[in-house]
Amino acid sequence: MGVLKTGSGFWSALVWVATLLGSFLIIWLFARAGETSYKRGTAQTDPFLSGNPPAPGERVTASHIYWGFVEALKGYYQPLVRAHTGVVNDYLAWAVLTGAIVFALLGGFLR
Amino acid sequence: MDILAHAPILVVGVPLLGAFATPLIARAGARARNWFTILILLFTTALAIALAVSVFQSGPRIYVLGGPSYGFTLPSGYFFPIRIILEVDGLSAFFALIIAVTTLLGAIYSTSFIQAHSGLDKYYALLLLLAAGMFGMVVTGDAFNFFVFLEITSIAATGLVAFRTGWTESSEAAFKMMVLYNIGGLFVLLAVAILYGQYGALNFAYLATLIKYSLLDVVALALFVLALAMKAGAVPMHMWVPDAYPAAPAPITMVMVANTQIGLYGLYRICFTLYGLKLTPALVGWIVIILGILSIFIGVSMAVIQRDLKRLIAYSGIAQIGYMLLGVGVGLAVLGTPALDSYGLMAMKGGIFHIVNHALYEGLLFLAAGAISYRTGTRNLDQLGGLAHNMKWTAIFFIIGGAAIAGLPPFNGFASKLIIYESVFKFNPILAVIALLASILTLAIYARAFQSAFVGPRLPAYAHEDRSSRSTASRSADKDLREAPPSMMFAMAILAVLVVLFGLFPDLVVKYLVTPAAQALVNQGQYIEAILGAGLGVR
Numbered sequence: 001m002g003v004l005k006t007g008s009g010f011w012s013a014l015v016w017v018a019t020l021l022g023s024f025l026i027i028w029l030f031a032r033a034g035e036t037s038y039k040r041g042t043a044q045t046d047p048f049l050s051g052n053p054p055a056p057g058e059r060v061t062a063s064h065i066y067w068g069f070v071e072a073l074k075g076y077y078q079p080l081v082r083a084h085t086g087v088v089n090d091y092l093a094w095a096v097l098t099g100a101i102v103f104a105l106l107g108g109f110l111r
Numbered sequence: 112m113d114i115l116a117h118a119p120i121l122v123v124g125v126p127l128l129g130a131f132a133t134p135l136i137a138r139a140g141a142r143a144r145n146w147f148t149i150l151i152l153l154f155t156t157a158l159a160i161a162l163a164v165s166v167f168q169s170g171p172r173i174y175v176l177g178g179p180s181y182g183f184t185l186p187s188g189y190f191f192p193i194r195i196i197l198e199v200d201g202l203s204a205f206f207a208l209i210i211a212v213t214t215l216l217g218a219i220y221s222t223s224f225i226q227a228h229s230g231l232d233k234y235y236a237l238l239l240l241l242a243a244g245m246f247g248m249v250v251t252g253d254a255f256n257f258f259v260f261l262e263i264t265s266i267a268a269t270g271l272v273a274f275r276t277g278w279t280e281s282s283e284a285a286f287k288m289m290v291l292y293n294i295g296g297l298f299v300l301l302a303v304a305i306l307y308g309q310y311g312a313l314n315f316a317y318l319a320t321l322i323k324y325s326l327l328d329v330v331a332l333a334l335f336v337l338a339l340a341m342k343a344g345a346v347p348m349h350m351w352v353p354d355a356y357p358a359a360p361a362p363i364t365m366v367m368v369a370n371t372q373i374g375l376y377g378l379y380r381i382c383f384t385l386y387g388l389k390l391t392p393a394l395v396g397w398i399v400i401i402l403g404i405l406s407i408f409i410g411v412s413m414a415v416i417q418r419d420l421k422r423l424i425a426y427s428g429i430a431q432i433g434y435m436l437l438g439v440g441v442g443l444a445v446l447g448t449p450a451l452d453s454y455g456l457m458a459m460k461g462g463i464f465h466i467v468n469h470a471l472y473e474g475l476l477f478l479a480a481g482a483i484s485y486r487t488g489t490r491n492l493d494q495l496g497g498l499a500h501n502m503k504w505t506a507i508f509f510i511i512g513g514a515a516i517a518g519l520p521p522f523n524g525f526a527s528k529l530i531i532y533e534s535v536f537k538f539n540p541i542l543a544v545i546a547l548l549a550s551i552l553t554l555a556i557y558a559r560a561f562q563s564a565f566v567g568p569r570l571p572a573y574a575h576e577d578r579s580s581r582s583t584a585s586r587s588a589d590k591d592l593r594e595a596p597p598s599m600m601f602a603m604a605i606l607a608v609l610v611v612l613f614g615l616f617p618d619l620v621v622k623y624l625v626t627p628a629a630q631a632l633v634n635q636g637q638y639i640e641a642i643l644g645a646g647l648g649v650r
Contacts, residue, residue: 001616001618001619002615002616002618003618004526004529004530004617004618004621005618006457006529006530006533006534007454007457007530007533007534008533008534008537009533011520011525011526011529011617013520013521013525013526013614013615013616013617014521014615016520016521017521017615059496059567059568060562060567061492061493061496061563062418062492062493062495062559062560062563063418063492063493065559065562065563066415066555066559069415070415070416076412077412077416080409080412080413081413081416084350084353084413086350086354088286088287088290088291090350091287091290091291091348091350091351092290092291092294094347094348094350095291095294095337095341095348097347098337098340098347098348099333099337102333102336102337102398103330103333105394105398106329106332106333106336106391106394106395106398107326107329107330107333
């Protein structure tokens with residue numbers, strides 16, 4: 001039970017979980033042998049910001065994350081976002097366009 | 112009365128009658144109405160489970176309406192069915208289970224989530240009506256009935272999306288949905304009319320024996336594909352989805368996920384059962400695959416840039432619809448060839464398995480997003496943060512849902528995606544690579560969503576965990592950040608447990624739920640024979 005045959009191999013989530021737990025055990029053993037003077041909530045745990053003091057009230061929000069990814073792919077994202085106009089007429093236009101292509105393909109008009 | 116014998120009509124009739132009885136029951140009070148709705152859906156769920164067990168063990172079940180007996184498909188002297196016939200095969204039963212679970216949990220979640228609104232008699236009536244419509248679509252064996260039930264789901268879903276009339280986005284989204292659903296409904300009606308005009312029949316099984324794949328049949332097929340892909344939210348006809356999902360109340364959004372999946376059911380039923388090998392499987396299969404790949408790519412791309420949590424989940428949900436189209440599309444493309452046994456059937460199983468997984472984890476994510484907006488009053492990820500301090504269980508549920516949708520082991524999304532990757536790779540490696548890359552991006556999207564909403568210090572707006580220092584006069588109840596009410600937590604917990612169990616024991620799900628559904632699709636003859644009977648020729 002728990003072994004899924006995928007056609008090319010198999011997958012057992014139970015074995016995976018057991019392996020994960022074993023890995024956690026090893027990690028815990030390593031951590032246990034580590035630095036004992038570590039204390040939470042002290043200066044030890046403060047983030048190091050290249051020597052700059054942390055700016056109060058500032059935080060990383062959703063808009064900041066992957067900014068570089070989106071900026072680098074601006075050429076892809078700008079037309080994509082523009083296509084999502086929010087106007088129902090455009091939604092229908094896309095449906096009509098898709099319909100025309102499907103008709104042409106199925107009817108053999110593009111062969 | 113043998114209830115199980117009448118289960119095919121009862122799964123439609125009970126919620127339908129319940130919908131009309133709800134306003135009457137509501138006269139006895141809100142609690143009576145809520146319990147009535149839950150009990151109706153609980154009974155329907157029990158029926159759906161019993162029906163599924165029966166179908167998975169003994170094959171398709173038929174139910175004739177208006178005949179001398181419910182098993183009497185061919186009247187004396189006729190060679191074709193003339194009455195409305197319900198037919199429940201493995202695929203129908205599979206979808207019936209999804210509908211039953213999502214509507215039941217949606218009703219339970221609603222009892223707390225929506226209680227502050229007025230007009231709840233209509234809300235619960237529409238929810239039951241939507242359930243009846245969806246059940247009707249998957250159990251009917253009649254093309255015109257299919258259209259009627261499609262319209263019922265459209266009307267009920269539109270009403271539910273527009274339910275919060277005070278929100279402008281609800282009315283706007285409902286209007287867009289109404290326009291697109293109506294256009295889609297008319298396409299289906301036109302397709303049914305074309306088939307009826309040619310063959311004088313409406314029964315799917317009987318029509319399947321008659322279809323010649325003439326030009327008119329091709330037109331009907333194109334109309335079906337277009338309308339049902341639009342209902343399923345496939346790119347590029349997906350744009351109503353990110354409008355409607357966030358605008359609907361969270362439990363309705365979960366039910367809407369099942370409702371869009373019924374579009375997939377219709378698409379599969381039409382392609383495999385109605386047309387079967389008479390269509391050009393490779394061509395139609397590739398059309399479905401291209402719709403799937405577009406959905407995966409565009410859905411996941413758009414999800415990256417969303418700041419509204421529910422809109423983000425909606426876009427990533429579109430990508431997941433793409434996986435379902437991809438898996439089953441590959442099966443369709445190789446239908447009737449040796450490749451079907453080699454990898455096509457497995458690809459279909461992956462696509463079908465992903466449907467039930469998607470209903471569970473996407474439902475869980477929407478309910479978790481609903482719990483967040485219920486407590487914080489916002490879905491804007493830029494305004495959220497640190498919620499895990501006060502909403503630990505919601506955070507855990509969100510992690511489970513996010514990990515499952517991203518295809519992380521050991522959750523259910525991984526098992527179905529693994530089957531899809533491996534089987535699609537054998538068909539075309541590039542398609543598998545695109546699907547895999549989209550999964551990685553999905554993980555990045557949900558890591559960002561989780562980080563933004565749950566991680567970090569408590570934000571001043573939501574940092575009210577210390578009750579002793581609270582100034583109750585300055586803080587309203589809706590600002591009191593804590594876990595959602597028990598009924599909402601219960602619905603999320605059930606979904607989370609199912610996501611984990613389906614991930615830990617995918618072999619059982621594939622064996623008992625998915626394989627009968629996939630076999631029902633490829634075994635067109637079994638569907639036809641259940642109605643027309645072995646040895647009864649067709650004139």
